Amino acid sequence: MNEPVPENQYAPLSYHGAWRIVWLVFLLIILWLILRALQPVILLFALVFLIAMVLNPIVVWLHKHHIPRFVSVILLMLALVAVATTIIVFAIPPLARQGQELLRNAPNIWHGIRLRIESLTRNYPGVRAALPPTEEIAGKVGSAAGAVGNILLKSTIGLVGGVASFIFAILLLVFVLAKPRPLVAAYLALAPDRYREQAHRTLARLMRQMTAWARGVAINGVITGLSIGVALSLIGVQPALIFGVFAFLGEFLPNVGAFLVSIPILLVALSMGATKFWLTLGAIVLVYQVELNVLVPGVLGKEMRLHPVNILFFTLATAAMFGLLGVFLAVPAAALVQIVIDEFYLQPRKPDYAALDREAATLVEGKQ
Numbered sequence: 001m002n003e004p005v006p007e008n009q010y011a012p013l014s015y016h017g018a019w020r021i022v023w024l025v026f027l028l029i030i031l032w033l034i035l036r037a038l039q040p041v042i043l044l045f046a047l048v049f050l051i052a053m054v055l056n057p058i059v060v061w062l063h064k065h066h067i068p069r070f071v072s073v074i075l076l077m078l079a080l081v082a083v084a085t086t087i088i089v090f091a092i093p094p095l096a097r098q099g100q101e102l103l104r105n106a107p108n109i110w111h112g113i114r115l116r117i118e119s120l121t122r123n124y125p126g127v128r129a130a131l132p133p134t135e136e137i138a139g140k141v142g143s144a145a146g147a148v149g150n151i152l153l154k155s156t157i158g159l160v161g162g163v164a165s166f167i168f169a170i171l172l173l174v175f176v177l178a179k180p181r182p183l184v185a186a187y188l189a190l191a192p193d194r195y196r197e198q199a200h201r202t203l204a205r206l207m208r209q210m211t212a213w214a215r216g217v218a219i220n221g222v223i224t225g226l227s228i229g230v231a232l233s234l235i236g237v238q239p240a241l242i243f244g245v246f247a248f249l250g251e252f253l254p255n256v257g258a259f260l261v262s263i264p265i266l267l268v269a270l271s272m273g274a275t276k277f278w279l280t281l282g283a284i285v286l287v288y289q290v291e292l293n294v295l296v297p298g299v300l301g302k303e304m305r306l307h308p309v310n311i312l313f314f315t316l317a318t319a320a321m322f323g324l325l326g327v328f329l330a331v332p333a334a335a336l337v338q339i340v341i342d343e344f345y346l347q348p349r350k351p352d353y354a355a356l357d358r359e360a361a362t363l364v365e366g367k368q
Contacts, residue, residue: 040165043322043329048169050332052176053207054214059177073177077170098239112271198343205343209335220295221251224287228265231283235276237269247287252328253315256308258288310334 035042055076062072176183184203191199229244237243243265250257262284269280314334318326 039322043325044165044169045172046329046332047325048172048176050210050329051173052180053210055173055177056180056207057211070178073174076177077174094241095245098242102239102242109268109271112273113267116270116274195344198347202339202343205339206332206336209339210332213331213335216296217251220291221248223295224248224251224291227287227290228261228284231287232265232280235269235279235283237265237272237276237280243268253311253330256311256315258284258291306331306334306338310338 058076059069059072062075063069067075187203188196188199225244225248228247229240232238232243233240243261246261246264250261253260265284266277266280269277311330311334314337315327315330318329318333320326322329
């Protein structure tokens with residue numbers, strides 16, 4: 001019998017291979033256009049599947065205690081509705097009041113910041129030469145805020161504003177949680193036999209990481225939000241309640257969320273004087289240091305290993321693609337891409353990470 005001739009990986013590109021590449025690029029462009037046309041639908045399904053991954057361990061726990069799975073899902077939905085109703089009744093009114101107060105005080109806040117900047121430039125002429133005029137700073141800040149707001153709100157208003165979309169999302173979540181097995185089986189069936197094991201591990205790792213991430217957001221977010229809110233209230237920086245909520249939401253973006261949350265808090269504190277600015281900065285550093293060194297290792301462990309650069313990229317990418325709600329997909333998207341690359345590309349190659357780390361250190365330090 002004639003043995004098959006092994007393919008020469010160094011052979012020049014053939015006419016047939018070039019056409020395959022052209023067709024692949026063409027199909028990718030068509031797929032991209034379809035995805036852009038279905039942005040709201042993809043966002044809704046992605047959020048529902050993410051929530052289903054997070055809630056599935058609770059449903060499994062109830063099912064193990066002899067509660068039928070469908071009944072477990074209904075009980076869980078009722079509990080979530082009760083929690084949401086409690087938040088709406090007790091938390092939304094004071095948040096609305098403080099939000100209106102913050103908007104009314106915005107001119108005074110900016111006036112205070114201008115005074116601090118002008119005082120700094122008078123005392124340090126070198127800083128005056130380096131900084132643009134305060135009017136130019138105000139214009140740039142306003143333009144940047146408008147651009148960010150446009151990115152975050154794009155393609156989100158229609159989805160969030162529709163009651164029908166919300167009801168559809170709830171029904172979809174119930175169906176996914178009640179009967180997830182056919183969906184998982186279909187996902188595994190789509191993977192070729194030689195990649196079945198990697199596909200299995202990819203989904204298992206993603207579910208495990210999303211559960212750890214949600215647990216970290218819940219526990220670390222509540223503790224950090226309360227700590228920031230109480231500290232700002234004691235210092236006298238208002239609105240402390242809104243800033244506490246910002247700190248909670250910042251937990252959806254590990255590593256970079258704390259930095260993004262701190263900017264508006266420190267700007268408001270700066271408008272109130274140097275003393276409150278430094279007290280606020282000290283409180284923020286203390287709270288996030290405790291979170292980084294105590295809460296994160298205890299709650300997240302080693303499940304989430306995402307570089308801040310990756311999180312920033314996926315935050316901007318998901319916000320630009322899907323609007324405000326897309327930001328909540330930044331960490332899941334970053335985790336999914338990292339897991340897929342690791343399972344399908346890195347692990348089969350078995351790279352020597354110790355040698356790669358030494359080589360990277362040599363390049364970073366400028367050694368030959």
